[in-house]
Amino acid sequence: MKLQLPGPFIARLLPGAAVLLIGIGVAGTLIATTPKPPQAEAEERAHAVSVQVVEPGLRAPAISVFGRLEAASVTDLEAPLAAPVTAVEVREGQWVEAGEILVKLDATQVRLDLRARQAETRQARAELASLEADAALAASMAAEQEALAEIASAKLARFEELYERRMVARALLDEVREDAARARMAVARHRSELADYPNRIARQEAAVVRAEVAEERQRVDLERTRIRAPFAGPVLVVHVARGNQVLPGTPLVRLADADSFEVRATLPGSYASRLRRQLQDGVQAAASVEVAGASIELELLRLASAQKNGRSGIDAFFAIDAGELLELGRVVEARVTLPAEPDLVALPVQAIYENNRIYRVEDERLVAMDVEVVGESDSGYGYRLLVRSPELRAGQRVITTQLPQAMTGLRVAPIGKRLASGDGAAEGNAG
DSSP states (O other): OOOOOOHHHHHHHHHHHHHHHHHHHHHHHHHHOOOOOOOOOOOOOEEEEEEEEEOOOEEOOEEEEEEEEEEEEEEEOOSSSOOEEEEEEETTOEEOTTTTTTEEEEEEEHHHHHHHHHHHHHHHHHHHHHHHHHHHHHHHHHHHHHHHHHHHHHHHHHHHHHHHTTSSSSHHHHHHHHHHHHHHHHHHHHHHHHHHHHHHHHHHHHHHHHHHHHHHHHHHHHHHHHOSSSEEEEEEOOOOTTTEETTTEEEEEEOOOGGGEEEEEEEEEEHHHHHHHHHTTTTOOOEEEEETTTTEEEEEEEEEOOOOOOOOEEEEEEEEGGGSSOOTOOOEEEEOOOOEEEEEEEEOOOGGTTEEEEEEEETTTTEEEEOOOEEEEEEETEEEEEEETTTOOTOOOOOOOOTOOOOOOOOOOEOOOOOOOOOTTOOOOOO
């Protein structure tokens, strides 16, 4: 069924609808032609940063490395002879001085042997004295022996003359000849003995020396029953106890030489090369460690000739005179000062990005620069890193603030008061 409106009703609606449509059209036209206000542009933000005016110059870089205290000389003192241990005077970890008694061995047998050697020495000396006396007596009798031989020769000559005159019998002449021959033989024998006395005395003197050496050896063995420290240092290990029977070569005590204490530290290859050149030139590297609030100086002794497996650097050995302050095996932090180098700039750690980049300020915007970190520097301004770059020039401003969004072109606003330039002097500019 359709609803049909009467004709007069429609005729009354048409004028109103036309007016409404005209009004909507006029309003749309006004809205479309109305001018829009200009939109405000967003202003670029300037990040507040601290800056430093750099001055490249001659500076000595330093590095901090960890090292271990070692001893280059460690000895195991051994028993010099077979004997029971009567006393152990030290304990592991104890510090001893040179000459201090560490272990005592039973010396009874050694003392008995020493008495026997002393008796042998006295006997040898007595025999030498007797031989020297015999030699002196024989020398004093030489003239008498010669005189007796001359008398026998003269008597023989007279009897031969008498025999020619037929005044003595042949038998008597033969007896005189026999006496003269004996006299000559006695003289020859006496001369031979005199000539041999120096040899006999020399042999006996050698016997005396052998006896004295044997006696001295026993004295040394007696002294060696007292095992003494050959040098000052800590006792590392005690191998025996009182009552142990030891044989020659039995280890008794392990001892480290305090004069051989050294710090072994691994240096990066580049630093090691510079130190090696410095050492070859006879220039001593400055190094130190802090122990119990005191600074102990180190002396660079040598550098390893090769890298060890698993290590990226070169071992350096520093002599240290720490006495009883340090124990072997302790890890210490050593600070090593390298030779001074030109064109280095000291910057705080906050100025370094990703270990090799800094930012300078130009026209209030950042400019990235690649740098080489050469070492550290402890100046009056605190801890600093020394960097080098061919792009760094005196008077340039480098930011010393860590910005997470730092990049070339970023707008910054240096803040703070301008300070005197130097190693770590911050410089600010209000804009």
